[in-house]
Amino acid sequence: MDYVIIILIQMTQQLTIILPTYNEVENVSVLIPLICKFLAEKDLTYSLLVVDDNSPDGTADKVRELARSYPVELIVRTKNRSLSRAVIEGFLHSKSEVCVVMDADGSHPYESLLDMVSPVLDNTCLISVGVRYVDDGDTTGFSFFRKVISVFSGLLAKGLTSISDPTSGFMAVRRNALTDLTLDPIGWKIVLEVIVKLDDAELVEVPIKFKDRLHGQSKLSMKESNDYLKHLLKLYIYKYFGFFQFIKFGLVGLCGVALDLLIVFLTTQYFKFSPELSASSGFCFAVTLNYGLHRLWTFKRSQTPYLKGLVKFIVTCLGGLSIRLLVVTTLVDYPVYGVPLHYLIVNLIGIGNAFLFNYFISKYLVFKSKKFPN
Numbered sequence: 001m002d003y004v005i006i007i008l009i010q011m012t013q014q015l016t017i018i019l020p021t022y023n024e025v026e027n028v029s030v031l032i033p034l035i036c037k038f039l040a041e042k043d044l045t046y047s048l049l050v051v052d053d054n055s056p057d058g059t060a061d062k063v064r065e066l067a068r069s070y071p072v073e074l075i076v077r078t079k080n081r082s083l084s085r086a087v088i089e090g091f092l093h094s095k096s097e098v099c100v101v102m103d104a105d106g107s108h109p110y111e112s113l114l115d116m117v118s119p120v121l122d123n124t125c126l127i128s129v130g131v132r133y134v135d136d137g138d139t140t141g142f143s144f145f146r147k148v149i150s151v152f153s154g155l156l157a158k159g160l161t162s163i164s165d166p167t168s169g170f171m172a173v174r175r176n177a178l179t180d181l182t183l184d185p186i187g188w189k190i191v192l193e194v195i196v197k198l199d200d201a202e203l204v205e206v207p208i209k210f211k212d213r214l215h216g217q218s219k220l221s222m223k224e225s226n227d228y229l230k231h232l233l234k235l236y237i238y239k240y241f242g243f244f245q246f247i248k249f250g251l252v253g254l255c256g257v258a259l260d261l262l263i264v265f266l267t268t269q270y271f272k273f274s275p276e277l278s279a280s281s282g283f284c285f286a287v288t289l290n291y292g293l294h295r296l297w298t299f300k301r302s303q304t305p306y307l308k309g310l311v312k313f314i315v316t317c318l319g320g321l322s323i324r325l326l327v328v329t330t331l332v333d334y335p336v337y338g339v340p341l342h343y344l345i346v347n348l349i350g351i352g353n354a355f356l357f358n359y360f361i362s363k364y365l366v367f368k369s370k371k372f373p374n
Contacts, residue, residue, distance in 0.1 A: 024213035028059060038113065108169070166191075
């Protein structure tokens with residue numbers, strides 16, 4: 001499910017700290033008073049927003065108790081539960097200029113809150129991210145194995161963002177930067193989702209001293225790891241959408257070539273069609289298959305009516321065939337530097353030109369795909 005964040009409310013305070021929770025009763029008992037005591041000494045208007053995924057350990061009851069003494073709000077979610085979607089719920093509910101996302105287990109240092117929010121509040125940046133693997137950053141309490149996993153996870157995301165620590169999960173973001181932003185994360189790396197969707201816009205890194213959780217055990221599991229890999233793939237497809245679409249177009253084209261040759265073989269061997277009729281039959285079957293696959297996969301966001309698109313695609317493919325024949329004829333009649341090329345090379349060059357023609361005409365005229373959502 002996609003969430004599109006639209007600002008319809010007036011900002012009433014400077015800061016909302018979003019704490020997504022699941023079975024964190026011991027940690028919120030300690031962390032919430034510490035955060036509030038720390039911020040009470042600063043010249044900030046703020047509130048804490050705990051978004052709990054219906055924890056069975058009494059986390060929500062503890063937060064309600066704390067809300068009698070501290071500026072804390074509570075949202076309890078019973079459907080679509082995950083850390084990322086809990087944070088998005090917090091974004092939607094927030095009435096502040098700046099939203100901070102931090103873990104509720106105490107691993108993100110509340111002492112760094114002022115360093116995190118100051119550059120966002122003074123408009124130095126739209127988003128600040130707490131980073132561990134830079135000067136003055138630290139991962140106190142991490143085992144060697146956990147450090148390796150953390151660094152490796154970050155390396156996998158390096159193609160998505162220039163930030164030095166894309167998986168820290170500690171973020172401050174200007175609320176209006178999320179306007180109309182479509183967020184659809186998988187698993188728990190909501191901060192990475194926001195960074196990629198904002199395209200590293202006006203981003204500041206803040207060194208933090210990451211700590212081990214206060215109480216309880218890490219929730220990292222094989223499922224969370226698999227979700228992270230799925231999320232990475234989804235974000236890579238988003239960021240490099242044009243490249244992946246081009247690859248899809250090529251793979252579908254190969255399927256069409258295979259079907260084309262199969263039809264030519266069958267109609268020639270078993271139905272005794274003439275070469276011209278066999279080739280025409282193969283072309284028709286291949287074009288129909290390619291068009292269907294493109295609508296289902298390559299250009300699945302297409303708004304073009306089916307039959308109208310099919311006619312356009314057939315005309316496009318005929319145009320591509322004409323370009324191929326033109327290139328072949330030209331290279332045969334006018335050899336490069338007077339040296340005749342092998343006929344297979346000549347045809348390969350012709351196919352390449354036809355492929356590029358078909359791709360760009362299909363993308364911009366035939367299918368008229370919707371822009372990939374941000």
